[in-house]
Amino acid sequence: MKKSLLLTLFLGISFTTQANVNRLDSTQHYPVKSVIKQLNKKGWDKSIVTLQNPDDFGFENVSIIYTLPPINSQTLFTRFNGQKLLVRDNSTTIKVDGKTVQHKESKVYSEPGSYDWVGYYNSNNDYKIIITNRTPIPQTATVGSSQSMYQSKGTKHGEPNETSTGRWELKPSTKNSGNNTPTAQLCLYHDTVSITTSIEDTTAEKQSLCYTIDTQGNVLDETIEIISYSENNGEPPMVFKTPTSNQ
Numbered sequence: 001m002k003k004s005l006l007l008t009l010f011l012g013i014s015f016t017t018q019a020n021v022n023r024l025d026s027t028q029h030y031p032v033k034s035v036i037k038q039l040n041k042k043g044w045d046k047s048i049v050t051l052q053n054p055d056d057f058g059f060e061n062v063s064i065i066y067t068l069p070p071i072n073s074q075t076l077f078t079r080f081n082g083q084k085l086l087v088r089d090n091s092t093t094i095k096v097d098g099k100t101v102q103h104k105e106s107k108v109y110s111e112p113g114s115y116d117w118v119g120y121y122n123s124n125n126d127y128k129i130i131i132t133n134r135t136p137i138p139q140t141a142t143v144g145s146s147q148s149m150y151q152s153k154g155t156k157h158g159e160p161n162e163t164s165t166g167r168w169e170l171k172p173s174t175k176n177s178g179n180n181t182p183t184a185q186l187c188l189y190h191d192t193v194s195i196t197t198s199i200e201d202t203t204a205e206k207q208s209l210c211y212t213i214d215t216q217g218n219v220l221d222e223t224i225e226i227i228s229y230s231e232n233n234g235e236p237p238m239v240f241k242t243p244t245s246n247q
Contacts, residue, residue, distance in 0.1 A: 170185070
């Protein structure tokens with residue numbers, strides 16, 4: 001498999017935003033803030049993405065399964081990075097040709113009330129991610145709106161390991177809500193680059209998590225795509241997507 005398949009930031013959560021919002025004219029306003037809060041709280045129940053080009057790597061199939069429990073009255077508090085936060089156990093399982101080749105258990109930390117994700121920690125390799133530079137999410141947005149998102153820093157054994165940036169965008173949607181309510185596609189984009197001394201070992205990852213929503217704030221479906229690639233010339237990217245049957 002690839003030298004370094006990051007897959008670290010896909011935690012099934014969204015992030016608070018920063019910078020200026022760019023809007024196009026539209027008469028429909030979508031409750032972006034409440035939808036993102038809903039996604040933060042919900043977590044993931046065995047969400048699966050599969051490799052679209054396994055032949056490029058000599059496999060029949062590769063899948064990644066993510067599990068993150070929802071925030072509820074049973075969610076515990078702990079201290080992380082000097083803050084009192086909610087903590088959940090996050091698991092990632094990678095299967096190649098039906099066999100489990102990697103399973104990771106990590107901690108995900110969220111702010112009480114807003115449920116904004118603020119950090120991640122894996123004790124096995126002392127791997128930590130801290131979100132920085134956040135500002136409040138707008139209550140509503142119109143189709144065509146886009147906005148810069150978080151910046152984060154990752155460390156492993158106390159040494160800088162990666163940097164991440166992101167943005168959200170509200171796009172037109174052709175999906176029908178079933179009750180003639182207008183819909184739009186809320187997409188969250190996350191880009192991660194590893195920090196190494198050699199460009200040949202540099203691995204990057206691009207993620208898009210898109211949700212069809214209506215003007216009432218209901219989430220109707222989701223589509224996930226993860227592209228992981230190396231700066232090493234000649235190595236094709238690994239492209240993961242949600243199975244067609246789940247879309």
